[in-house]
Amino acid sequence: MRTTTYDVVVIGAGPVGENIADRVAQGGLSAAIVERELVGGECSYWACMPTKALLRSAAALRAARRLPGAREAVTGDLDTAAVLRRRDSFASNWKDDGQVSWLGQAGISLYRGQGRISSARVVEVTGEDGAATSLTARHAVVIATGSGALLPDVAGLREAAPWTSREAAAASAVPGRLAIIGGGVVASEMATAFAGLGASVTMLARDGVLPLAEPFAGERVTGSLRDAGVSVRLGAEAGSVRRDDGGTVSVTLTEGERIEADELLVAVGRTPNTQDIGLDDIGLTPGAWLTVDDTMRVLGDDGAPIGDGWLYAAGDVNRRVLLTHQGKYQARAAGDVIVARAKGEAVEGGRWGRHAATADESAVPQVVFTEPEIASVGLTAAVAAASGLRIRVVDHDLGAVAGSALHADGYQGHARMVVDEDRKVIVGFTLAGPDVAELLHAATIAVVGEVPLDRLWHAVPAFPTVSEVWLRLLEAYGR
Numbered sequence: 001m002r003t004t005t006y007d008v009v010v011i012g013a014g015p016v017g018e019n020i021a022d023r024v025a026q027g028g029l030s031a032a033i034v035e036r037e038l039v040g041g042e043c044s045y046w047a048c049m050p051t052k053a054l055l056r057s058a059a060a061l062r063a064a065r066r067l068p069g070a071r072e073a074v075t076g077d078l079d080t081a082a083v084l085r086r087r088d089s090f091a092s093n094w095k096d097d098g099q100v101s102w103l104g105q106a107g108i109s110l111y112r113g114q115g116r117i118s119s120a121r122v123v124e125v126t127g128e129d130g131a132a133t134s135l136t137a138r139h140a141v142v143i144a145t146g147s148g149a150l151l152p153d154v155a156g157l158r159e160a161a162p163w164t165s166r167e168a169a170a171a172s173a174v175p176g177r178l179a180i181i182g183g184g185v186v187a188s189e190m191a192t193a194f195a196g197l198g199a200s201v202t203m204l205a206r207d208g209v210l211p212l213a214e215p216f217a218g219e220r221v222t223g224s225l226r227d228a229g230v231s232v233r234l235g236a237e238a239g240s241v242r243r244d245d246g247g248t249v250s251v252t253l254t255e256g257e258r259i260e261a262d263e264l265l266v267a268v269g270r271t272p273n274t275q276d277i278g279l280d281d282i283g284l285t286p287g288a289w290l291t292v293d294d295t296m297r298v299l300g301d302d303g304a305p306i307g308d309g310w311l312y313a314a315g316d317v318n319r320r321v322l323l324t325h326q327g328k329y330q331a332r333a334a335g336d337v338i339v340a341r342a343k344g345e346a347v348e349g350g351r352w353g354r355h356a357a358t359a360d361e362s363a364v365p366q367v368v369f370t371e372p373e374i375a376s377v378g379l380t381a382a383v384a385a386a387s388g389l390r391i392r393v394v395d396h397d398l399g400a401v402a403g404s405a406l407h408a409d410g411y412q413g414h415a416r417m418v419v420d421e422d423r424k425v426i427v428g429f430t431l432a433g434p435d436v437a438e439l440l441h442a443a444t445i446a447v448v449g450e451v452p453l454d455r456l457w458h459a460v461p462a463f464p465t466v467s468e469v470w471l472r473l474l475e476a477y478g479r
């Protein structure tokens with residue numbers, strides 16, 4: 001077996017693995033990355049990028065139709081084939097040459113194949129041809145293997161060959177009828193996308209729509225999905241599934257009703273890609289999420305770092321936050337701390353230190369690209385209250401802001417800020433409305449910076465922008 005030594009070996013070349021390898025290379029260490037599919041991972045080819053491309057054209061069309069003058073210029077329907085072609089290009093036609101050449105420029109060595117930890121600091125790579133290579137890491141091995149779609153234990157589901165988010169994101173045609181099990185982020189975005197592309201969609205949202213967001217977010221998305229013709233079945237649970245010889249899928253609900261569709265998308269969460277990466281050989285459980293400290297070092301059952309601290313895990317696989325931008329934030333912390341430890345430099349792993357992913361706890365931004373868009377950061381009122389904070393919730397009608405009225409006739413939206421009354425800082429912020437995504441970062445800065453409310457009065461939103469909602473919220477709060 002060929003054996004090579006690097007300072008750092010990363011398993012998984014998704015957005016997180018790529019960023020860690022880049023960070024350690026920039027810090028002067030040598031890095032190898034192991035990938036079994038496409039360099040770029042889930043986000044580039046089957047998740048963030050293609051799904052947002054599927055959503056964007058219909059959103060632009062809706063926006064034009066909200067505006068007199070522009071509305072009259074819209075004379076046709078959405079061109080589905082053009083949307084799918086644009087999606088293909090955003091998925092780089094499922095080819096990774098661009099990202100492979102980026103790795104080369106960054107000085108990172110790529111090994112294609114399945115990576116498996118065979119002993120402390122050693123990763124064995126098995127290529128498609130069965131040939132094995134052994135990579136030894138002088139300083140650290142990083143697991144950045146991501147996650148895959150979770151299939152719930154529903155009778156007949158696997159045999160019915162359902163779509164997961166991968167098949168939905170890469171669909172080459174729009175099914176006439178699409179049933180969706182789930183009510184979370186993937187289910188809501190894909191119901192929006194496929195309804196926009198002309199499918200007749202039924203959504204089985206057992207636990208509600210966007211149940212982890214502020215309640216008004218799920219209510220508004222449910223309302224607009226229904227307006228778009230989606231049958232949103234709150235509380236409905238799939239009992240069994242069957243696909244007949246003609247290809248029709250039937251989902252029998254636990255209460256007995258049968259729903260028929262041409263395709264069935266399952267979107268009920270994720271499972272970690274840790275099944276076959278050698279965890280058993282180092283005292284960890286295959287198939288389990290990995291637990292890490294704030295510098296992304298993997299912890300054993302005893303709460304202590306594995307071995308002398310040579311093993312790290314970042315991104316989806318550690319379950320802290322299943323989002324690309326947050327995984328890349330972890331990657332910057334992990335990459336930099338690996339370099340610092342290798343060079344014997346001080347580690348700043350305390351709260352908000354440069355080597356700690358502190359924001360994962362309570363300052364995570366997310367945009368759900370539904371209609372309306374849901375943009376949020378930090379804690380919901382319910383979570384903040386449950387965590388023992390003394391909070392005050394301030395709400396404002398986003399449509400009542402001059403900038404919103406100009407943005408679109410009949411603009412409907414809502415904004416909520418959650419204030420920690422003891423510290424007089426914002427701990428949560430949620431916006432629901434057309435095109436609110438780009439408003440989010442101001443709220444993220446307020447939450448991460450713990451900007452006192454009396455200072456926020458001096459951050460004056462420009463007139464007439466939708467951001468003026470900040471002033472209205474402060475006025476409602478009072479000073």
Ligand SMILES: Cc1cc2nc3c(=O)[nH]c(=O)nc-3n(C[C@H](O)[C@H](O)[C@H](O)COP(=O)(O)OP(=O)(O)OC[C@H]3O[C@@H](n4cnc5c(N)ncnc54)[C@H](O)[C@@H]3O)c2cc1C
Nearest residue numbers: 012014016036041042047048115145146315316322323324
């Ligand atoms: C439908 C969908 C839409 C999403 N949209 C968004 C969005 O809009 N914004 C956002 O922030 N997040 C979004 N996410 C979440 C985002 O995709 C993930 O958080 C992100 O991809 C995680 O990155 P990662 O590098 O940890 O893992 P991944 O992207 O899963 O990459 C892991 C890589 O490791 C490889 N790998 C796994 N095991 C091995 C092994 N043993 N050997 C070698 N290689 C291996 C895999 O092939 C893969 O390339 C979405 C997720 C889904 C499912």
Ligand SMILES: NC(=O)c1ccc[n+]([C@@H]2O[C@H](COP(=O)([O-])OP(=O)(O)OC[C@H]3O[C@@H](n4cnc5c(N)ncnc54)[C@H](O)[C@@H]3O)[C@@H](O)[C@H]2O)c1
Nearest residue numbers: 152182183184185186187206207267268269322367368369
């Ligand atoms: N725009 C974005 O940021 C974006 C878009 C898509 C996905 N993502 C990320 O990808 C991850 C996966 O998304 P997801 O939607 O699969 O997971 P999710 O955790 O957001 O939602 C899963 C939903 O399925 C429900 N559920 C669980 N088991 C069920 C069952 N047996 N039957 C019916 N419903 C069931 C849950 O209550 C939950 O509401 C998320 O963590 C999300 O953050 C992000």
